[in-house]
Amino acid sequence: MLAAASALGLCAMPSIAQADPVVDQAVAQLDDLGLTTLTGMPSGRTTYRTFDEMTAEYGTLAAANPDQVVVKTAPYKSIEGRTIKYLEITNHASAKGDGKPVFFNIGAIHGNETPAAEASIEFAYDVLINARTNPKVKALLDKVRFIDLPITNADGHVRHRRAGCPCATTGGVDLNRNYPFGWGSNLGVTFAARGSGPGSEPEVKNTMEIVQRNQVVSLLTQHTNSRAILYPGLEIFAGQPPDLANGYRDLAVAMAHATNDGYTNVRDSAHDYETSGETIDWSYYATRGFAVTPETVGGSSTCNRASATNKAGKAPNYVNCTTGDYTGFVPADAAADIKTAYSGHAMRDALRSLKAGERPSTVMDFEQLKQAVGFPAYYAEEARYKV
Numbered sequence: 001m002l003a004a005a006s007a008l009g010l011c012a013m014p015s016i017a018q019a020d021p022v023v024d025q026a027v028a029q030l031d032d033l034g035l036t037t038l039t040g041m042p043s044g045r046t047t048y049r050t051f052d053e054m055t056a057e058y059g060t061l062a063a064a065n066p067d068q069v070v071v072k073t074a075p076y077k078s079i080e081g082r083t084i085k086y087l088e089i090t091n092h093a094s095a096k097g098d099g100k101p102v103f104f105n106i107g108a109i110h111g112n113e114t115p116a117a118e119a120s121i122e123f124a125y126d127v128l129i130n131a132r133t134n135p136k137v138k139a140l141l142d143k144v145r146f147i148d149l150p151i152t153n154a155d156g157h158v159r160h161r162r163a164g165c166p167c168a169t170t171g172g173v174d175l176n177r178n179y180p181f182g183w184g185s186n187l188g189v190t191f192a193a194r195g196s197g198p199g200s201e202p203e204v205k206n207t208m209e210i211v212q213r214n215q216v217v218s219l220l221t222q223h224t225n226s227r228a229i230l231y232p233g234l235e236i237f238a239g240q241p242p243d244l245a246n247g248y249r250d251l252a253v254a255m256a257h258a259t260n261d262g263y264t265n266v267r268d269s270a271h272d273y274e275t276s277g278e279t280i281d282w283s284y285y286a287t288r289g290f291a292v293t294p295e296t297v298g299g300s301s302t303c304n305r306a307s308a309t310n311k312a313g314k315a316p317n318y319v320n321c322t323t324g325d326y327t328g329f330v331p332a333d334a335a336a337d338i339k340t341a342y343s344g345h346a347m348r349d350a351l352r353s354l355k356a357g358e359r360p361s362t363v364m365d366f367e368q369l370k371q372a373v374g375f376p377a378y379y380a381e382e383a384r385y386k387v
């Protein structure tokens with residue numbers, strides 16, 4: 001949970017002091033690490049990586065950190081035959097059967113969401129750099145294995161398209177609608193885009209096998225661009241996940257907190273928009289581990305990947321959008337809408353949106369907030385599920 005909470009930004013403590021006890025604990029643990037704020041990407045990167053550059057960098061990281069990084073090859077090649085690699089990061093990384101719980105980060109399952117790949121590799125740098133200088137971070141790696149798959153959809157990343165291949169047509173399979181859980185409900189996706197069968201695509205099989213072969217207790221699937229933290233379920237009629245009251249909501253809130261309160265679209269995915277066959281529902285219902293979809297690099301028209309400029313440039317501006325979002329640091333010469341997007345969003349917006357499904361403009365005190373987001377209701381639900 002802590003690793004997941006840290007994944008989106010190694011930032012300062014939030015300004016609101018009290019929250020739900022689980023939130024308090026997660027935020028306090030994050031704060032206890034004593035992480036310093038960033039003004040640039042951990043690796044120093046200022047441009048998007050190609051697929052080949054990314055893959056080569058895994059080897060460089062492993063060579064520089066032989067005890068802590070192992071490069072693995074995913075079992076299935078992409079439709080176009082690309083070998084997909086990923087990183088395993090922990091102290092004594094090559095040890096087998098150590099039983100460590102796993103935090104699994106899935107980057108860029110939508111190939112054109114390139115900042116999601118960048119955030120994923122940069123978090124690996126962040127962890128390793130901090131582990132070198134901060135004993136508390138190093139100690140975390142005695143307890144947790146971090147599996148990092150920065151580019152899941154290799155063909156899509158190379159071609160800068162959302163879907164996977166075959167790529168003869170403009171359609172293709174939306175890999176984040178291909179997972180077996182809820183696949184048949186066909187919500188929010190065409191027959192063609194959801195794939196020929198539940199879990200049919202090799203890139204999806206790769207992520208599923210990693211979950212099946214490891215004790216994944218916390219999973220993030222990185223997307224752009226909405227400044228969102230979305231958790232299961234995907235369908236309104238499927239109801240609320242039983243664990244919503246056991247920390248899910250709290251985790252989402254803590255993560256929003258940990259990102260300098262910049263994330264304002266925090267809710268169950270069904271109330272963002274309904275879909276089927278996404279990563280988080282399958283992962284959650286298969287393992288009951290936390291599975292969350294963060295969407296980064298949103299909140300600014302300048303950083304919208306769908307804009308004509310960004311489409312032509314194949315990604316939003318790296319330093320202003322991707323770096324700005326990851327670090328929380330807004331460059332002095334950034335456009336006005338970037339400054340608005342990357343600073344000053346209060347946690348209370350995110351909290352209230354959990355219940356109301358909307359972003360409020362008014363400011364409430366914390367007692368009001370707890371009522372507004374339904375804390376009493378889910379404490380009652382928690383009591384119901386307690387064993």
Ligand SMILES: [Zn+2]
Pocket residue numbers: 110113222223224
């Ligand atoms: Zn996406």
